[in-house]
Amino acid sequence: PAMQDVTATMRHFKVSGARFDFCQHIFRITGTHAVKDYINGLTVESCEMTGLRAIVRSDDCRLIKPKFVNNTAIASFKSEYSFGAIVVPHAIDVLDANNSWNYIVNPNHTATGRLDGISYIHRYTSVDGLTVIGSSPKDLIYGFILTTGATNNVKILDSNFSGFGDIENGTSLLRCDMKPTNIKIMGNTITSKTSRPKNWIRG
Numbered sequence: 079p080a081m082q083d084v085t086a087t088m089r090h091f092k093v094s095g096a097r098f099d100f101c102q103h104i105f106r107i108t109g110t111h112a113v114k115d116y117i118n119g120l121t122v123e124s125c126e127m128t129g130l131r132a133i134v135r136s137d138d139c140r141l142i143k144p145k146f147v148n149n150t151a152i153a154s155f156k157s158e159y160s161f162g163a164i165v166v167p168h169a170i171d172v173l174d175a176n177n178s179w180n181y182i183v184n185p186n187h188t189a190t191g192r193l194d195g196i197s198y199i200h201r202y203t204s205v206d207g208l209t210v211i212g213s214s215p216k217d218l219i220y221g222f223i224l225t226t227g228a229t230n231n232v233k234i235l236d237s238n239f240s241g242f243g244d245i246e247n248g249t250s251l252l253r254c255d256m257k258p259t260n261i262k263i264m265g266n267t268i269t270s271k272t273s274r275p276k277n278w279i280r281g
Contacts, residue, residue, distance in 0.1 A: 149177045172200070172208040
């Protein structure tokens with residue numbers, strides 16, 4: 079059901095059980111109307127993605143309680159032409175659960191450059207509430223989450239990061255320009271085929 083909120087506009091748009099082959103974005107949010115700051119309940123679940131550049135991308139919107147659950151992406155979010163999987167300025171209460179985020183699936187693959195790895199999965203100016211649980215991002219080059227503004231209430235739990243920072247020093251789970259608050263990182267598995275230095279949080 080739609081949220082009982084007169085300030086909400088794009089309410090509970092849901093994509094489930096779909097397959098996306100070699101398209102740029104599932105959602106590309108543009109325009110000038112102020113209601114872009116009230117996009118509630120956007121959900122992408124149980125989808126297969128191949129050759130995707132981003133799931134959601136916008137230069138000027140705010141997502142409220144978006145959910146990304148049980149998705150599998152391959153050959154997607156390639157660092158050479160993608161900023162990340164979810165790229166929006168502002169977000170509140172994001173859920174990233176049980177997703178498999180990949181460019182190259184082969185477990186023996188070692189990323190050697192931006193042609194065969196992923197820059198980031200989450201990119202925001204500000205985020206207040208982001209829970210990651212049970213997801214598996216692979217071959218991250220620079221980090222998992224990047225923020226340039228206020229960063230609050232972030233949890234990264236029970237997730238598997240393979241090929242983490244194989245080619246870049248200082249790859250971080252959370253990379254932020256401002257000091258974050260209320261951060262919980264626990265129960266994750268991080269593996270790399272190289273011995274480069276890495277960070278939980280870098281700012």
